[in-house]
Amino acid sequence: MPEIQLVRSLRSWGHTTPNVLARTVEERRTRGVDILDIVGAGAYENGLGVSRERLEALAASCALTSAAYHPDPRGMRSARQAVVDWYMRRGVACRAENVVLTPGTSMAYLYILRLLVEPGQEILVPSPGYPLFDDLCVFAGVRMRYYQMRQDGGRWSLDLDELAFQCTSGTRAVMLVSPHNPLGYVFSSKELETVTALCRERGMALVFDEVFSEFAATGRTSAGPEAFPPPLARPHGAPLSICLNGLSKMLALPGLKLGWMLVDGDREFVRPFLEALEYTSDLFLPVSEPAQAMLAPLLDDADCIASRSAEEIARRRALVKTMLDVPVVASEGGVYVCVPLPDGLDEDTVVLSALDRGVLLHPGHFYRLPGHIVFTCVAASPVLEDAMRRIRGLCRR
Numbered sequence: 525m526p527e528i529q530l531v532r533s534l535r536s537w538g539h540t541t542p543n544v545l546a547r548t549v550e551e552r553r554t555r556g557v558d559i560l561d562i563v564g565a566g567a568y569e570n571g572l573g574v575s576r577e578r579l580e581a582l583a584a585s586c587a588l589t590s591a592a593y594h595p596d597p598r599g600m601r602s603a604r605q606a607v608v609d610w611y612m613r614r615g616v617a618c619r620a621e622n623v624v625l626t627p628g629t630s631m632a633y634l635y636i637l638r639l640l641v642e643p644g645q646e647i648l649v650p651s652p653g654y655p656l657f658d659d660l661c662v663f664a665g666v667r668m669r670y671y672q673m674r675q676d677g678g679r680w681s682l683d684l685d686e687l688a689f690q691c692t693s694g695t696r697a698v699m700l701v702s703p704h705n706p707l708g709y710v711f712s713s714k715e716l717e718t719v720t721a722l723c724r725e726r727g728m729a730l731v732f733d734e735v736f737s738e739f740a741a742t743g744r745t746s747a748g749p750e751a752f753p754p755p756l757a758r759p760h761g762a763p764l765s766i767c768l769n770g771l772s773k774m775l776a777l778p779g780l781k782l783g784w785m786l787v788d789g790d791r792e793f794v795r796p797f798l799e800a801l802e803y804t805s806d807l808f809l810p811v812s813e814p815a816q817a818m819l820a821p822l823l824d825d826a827d828c829i830a831s832r833s834a835e836e837i838a839r840r841r842a843l844v845k846t847m848l849d850v851p852v853v854a855s856e857g858g859v860y861v862c863v864p865l866p867d868g869l870d871e872d873t874v875v876l877s878a879l880d881r882g883v884l885l886h887p888g889h890f891y892r893l894p895g896h897i898v899f900t901c902v903a904a905s906p907v908l909e910d911a912m913r914r915i916r917g918l919c920r921r
């Protein structure tokens with residue numbers, strides 16, 4: 525009988541053997557052992573978002589939006605305008621015509637990969653970096669090349685020569701994540717200028733993931749609408765740039781599945797891309813209408829909620845640094861903490877020892893950051909304090 529088979533590139537999905545960390549965590553949980561998870565801690569449960577009452581009231585008032593269904597594949601005009609207003613308040617001029625709503629940023633990536641990269645062609649992604657991209661590229665049938673971030677005296681930066689070196693004639697797009705995940709690095713205007721010039725020279729799109737934009741560590745003095753983060757450097761001048769953001773990190777609401785793409789660049793590239801994007805989005809009409817209706821009020825809230833969350837993250841980060849009492853990678857934004865381990869200390873051993881003490885961390889190699897351990901400062905302060913107390917001796921020899 526002819527066989528039904530999964531496509532070759534995805535045949536291993538669901539069959540990979542869980543790594544030793546996942547197996548040990550599973551085994552402990554089955555035995556009912558409590559684990560302080562400081563990598564997967566949810567931001568909302570840890571007090572970093574709008575209040576429950578506000579969320580309930582908004583959900584109730586927006587629920588009926590789904591009753592009259594007149595979908596716009598780019599997203600409701602009022603919701604897209606709310607995105608524009610949100611950018612405007614941060615000093616970024618844009619137009620609703622250039623905004624497309626997506627069910628989260630991960631799906632936006634998939635649209636981009638399908639629309640801009642032929643199977644077998646390439647995109648450039650940062651290394652170290654967030655592991656999500658690897659599987660997204662496999663799923664989209666796109667090849668990935670890594671450009672290395674450079675480490676110099678404990679500080680990380682973008683290695684522009686390396687990035688240029690990695691470009692081939694088949695490279696269709698460069699992905700930048702700023703603040704970078706997990707390093708927390710924020711790209712400078714100068715670096716962005718160089719990358720956009722390279723994109724122009726080589727005919728590549730620039731994908732700019734700013735999901736941690738509200739968690740930039742610098743420049744905030746107080747919470748409140750007057751305390752926007754200083755405008756982070758943003759790409760200008762690429763032939764096609766696609767900026768990604770959404771409510772997942774900003775308001776700690778990944779489950780709302782609401783993100784957006786802001787498309788900019790030369791008219792001759794922007795127009796066909798937006799048209800194809802609209803067509804793609806029309807195939808699925810994937811963004812929930814009630815979620816779209818919640819966007820404008822939530823973005824108004826974001827002005828002060830996100831700045832309060834960023835302050836809280838900064839406090840939790842300071843607590844972690846003090847309690848760990850070893851050097852950590854200097855972070856300019858985002859929620860991750862990366863701790864370099866001294867030579868001879870193996871990250872997997874440290875992570876398993878931490879688990880013996882009831883704390884779940886990640887080894888750096890999950891992010892192509894060998895020689896480090898990685899976690900977030902999202903968990904509430906008492907949890908972080910407890911976790912740091914348990915692991916502090918493990919990160920030094």
Ligand SMILES: Cc1ncc(COP(=O)(O)O)c(C=O)c1O
Pocket residue numbers: 627628629630631654656701705733735770772773778782783
């Ligand atoms: C840098 C980065 N981009 C995108 C995403 C995915 O965001 P979303 O929840 O909007 O799909 C994540 C998730 O952690 C992320 O770290």
